[in-house]
Amino acid sequence: MLVIAPYAVTVPLAFVAAPQLDPATGAGLVALSLAPGALLAPAIVSAAGGRRADMAGALVLGTVVISFVLVVARPEGNSLALTAVQAFAVASLAAGAMPTVRDRLLVPLRWAGHLAALAVIGLALANAPRIDIGAVLVAVAATALTLGAAGAVALALRRDLLSAVAAVGTRDPVLATALAWSAFGVDATAVPLASAAILGIVAGALVIRRR
Numbered sequence: 041m042l043v044i045a046p047y048a049v050t051v052p053l054a055f056v057a058a059p060q061l062d063p064a065t066g067a068g069l070v071a072l073s074l075a076p077g078a079l080l081a082p083a084i085v086s087a088a089g090g091r092r093a094d095m096a097g098a099l100v101l102g103t104v105v106i107s108f109v110l111v112v113a114r115p116e117g118n119s120l121a122l123t124a125v126q127a128f129a130v131a132s133l134a135a136g137a138m139p140t141v142r143d144r145l146l147v148p149l150r151w152a153g154h155l156a157a158l159a160v161i162g163l164a165l166a167n168a169p170r171i172d173i174g175a176v177l178v179a180v181a182a183t184a185l186t187l188g189a190a191g192a193v194a195l196a197l198r199r200d201l202l203s204a205v206a207a208v209g210t211r212d213p214v215l216a217t218a219l220a221w222s223a224f225g226v227d228a229t230a231v232p233l234a235s236a237a238i239l240g241i242v243a244g245a246l247v248i249r250r251r
Contacts, residue, residue: 050182057178064230067225068220071228072216075107079215082206084247087246107215161213161214
């Protein structure tokens with residue numbers, strides 16, 4: 041319920057709103073709504089002083105599965121986008137199923153993940169997508185709605201609020217950028233890139249507040 045509820049709210053609204061926006065912004069909004077939760081959520085929860093980083097990790101894994109199903113269900117979906125989500129799903133499942141192997145490879149895998157994320161964001165920015173005020177406002181609205189839906193469900197179910205919001209109330213901007221770019225072109229990355237900046241600011245504020 042906690043994993044599914046934000047998708048049940050945001051995905052239909054994204055598909056309703058997308059045709060009312062310019063094509064690139066609408067496509068970026070759809071890609072953002074289909075992405076899994078922020079893969080850095082457990083690390084952010086720990087850095088912000090949360091005690092349930094393990095819960096955040098489990099919830100993120102749930103969003104990876106939901107995201108995979110949603111991308112598969114889109115007939116016009118790009119095979120590259122599908123492969124990207126599938127790769128993250130398989131890697132996450134393997135990490136959970138084989139903790140010993142995961143722990144031995146954790147540091148190089150973490151660095152590889154960070155470098156890959158920087159490469160995706162850097163390449164997207166290098167292709168100069170048009171990030172206008174409309175894309176920023178759409179990203180703000182989508183982020184606020186997803187966070188709000190996750191927070192409301194977490195409170196109703198009496199789950200740890202920080203872990204729930206970080207894991208299921210976010211959408212991974214790197215995967216959203218990759219989905220938008222591969223399926224709709226570089227101009228569609230404006231909304232996911234704007235959401236990356238928003239989440240970065242919020243995460244930074246949480247970490248600084250703890251210190």
